[in-house]
Amino acid sequence: MAVANGGGMHFHGHNHGHQKGAIGQQLLRYRVVAMVLELGIVVHSIVIGLGVGASNDVCTIKPLVAALCFHQMFEGMGLGGCILQAEYKTLKKAAMVFFFSITTPFGIALGIALSKTYKENSPSSLITVGLLNASSAGLLIYMALVDLLAADFMGPKLQGSIKLQIKSYAAVLLGAGGMSLMAKWA
Template sequence: MASRGPPLSKLLLGFVFFLAFDFFVPHVLAVVESCGAEQTDACINKKKALTLKIIAIACILLTSMIGVCLPLVTRSVAALSPQRSLFVIVKSFASGIILATGFMHVLPDSFDMLTSTCLDDDPWHKFPFTGFVAMLSAIVTLMVDSLTTSFYSKKQSPGVVLPESAGGAAAGDQEMGAVAASGGHSHFHGHGHHHGSKLELEGTQLLRYRVIAMVLEIGIIVHSVVIGLSLGASNNTCTIKGLVAALCFHQLFEGMGLGGCILQAEFKLIKKAAMAFFFSVTTPFGIALGIALSTTYRDDSPRALITEGLLNACSAGLLVYMALVDLLAADFMGPKLQGNIRLQIKSYAAVLLGAGGMSLMAKWA
């Protein structure tokens, strides 16, 4: 019988969030003094900024929900099923969005924060902490990706377990379905052996989709909280207006990328709903937290700059790794795209379009 639960992934996720909140958040929430001069810009208007931030919460929540749920609710549409070419093109576009988010938004923000004049020269201006932490984050993501996949693979029992999508009611409860151990079909021959091998391959791929979806959500949630916190703490109406438009675009298409991964992972309904919910509410939660802490939180204070800079660097490394390795490389080096040059070209165009659109957003956010 296949493993019903993902104990290691839950421990890993819990450990990551425990470290992030136990080490970073108390420093962010502390009352700190700003190292910058008081802002006298005409754009600074606390009352108007609060109204814009409330509008931002509603708009970003709505676009996030639409983005992440769109791939899930359109599963019944034949043209958008994961087996169709259109799904591959849309997923490539969303992967370009995620890649550009890491390179063009999160990573530059981390460089700016950790090289700010508000920080001491030693050590912050003498060592490239952003690149170092992003590199470590990518390596740790690889480790989590690899170890979690290995753990789940070894937990599968011998015998063929039908995938959820094809096995009927009995297979519906098998989270890791469609995995066949090598000893479980050694006595089959001919068509039976071929069928067992096919199920084993499908099960391994399904397992990868599930690990990818969970790890990708971690990276998205981390940088979403940081973005929301910064927006919520700002009283610059000129900045907020541009940020709201950029974040709505960002959340819509980043949600589509995550939603496509969740769809391919074939989680049960409750897990799909939970992952969609956490993605949708994370940025609005960050904005609300920033509003609540706006009297004590200063985004240009040394402590806040260090905390946000390190979190952004971690998130950038994770997002770049996931976009390049688990999303783009996995699809473009897979049999579907390798066997169809025309579809490859269309998918490359979609990647460039998504990455280009999100890069353009860097002008405002």
């Protein structure tokens, strides 16, 4: 926009693209977080399902099923929030929910199918399952701490309230303690 200013012209422009760019960057970040979290959960769920399906010991299956229920519930809540923040189209949301929903039953079916040839305590099985569990667990821990919690804990709402910070830290510690107790029990 040109404005007459005494003897010359003064040009005044607005840059509204910066705000849209920042929103676009944040949306891209949410989408990457949702996809990586989905990948970690899918691998983790298949490995857990494989262990449940291949196990022949009832004493092993019962705690695994209990742990699986808690894992699926909390992973579903976390992934669902990420999918909503990513503002995907309906078809993409449905596909992500579908893959989340079928991976554990698929792993269980695969475990049952392989239970005759799969030797739970063989060195190659233990190494393979250990590597898959370690990689998916590492990915999930990284996603939880760096991409999910850090963004919330560094946000202006939490930074502006000491009470909310204390409650949030207590909730994280309580959740971590509860999951650790579940792991010890399972």
